[in-house]
Amino acid sequence: MALASPLHLLRRQETPIGALAANRAGRGTQGRITEVYQSNYRVYGARKFQRQFNRQEYKVPRCAIERLMRENDIAGAVRGYL
Secondary structure (H helix, E strand, O other), X not given: OOOOOOHHHHHHHOOOHHHHHHHXXXXXXXXXXXXXXXXXXXXXXHHHXXXXXXXXXXXXXXXXXXXXXXXXXXXXXXXXXX
């Protein structure tokens, strides 16, 4: 009796698709986030970043923007605080 090939073991070793997309989104976006953040008086949050990038025709998912903002300790302005 022949045994089935262990495809599940090979697939487990592959890089998940989400990790590839996150890495791809993070490459060029890091510099753009800091540039847009500085040029807009440090008030942009993740939603405004995504809108700004869409206006520039640079498609990045908001979850990737949020992750990169957390990694760089960037936070948008909060109403009522200076």
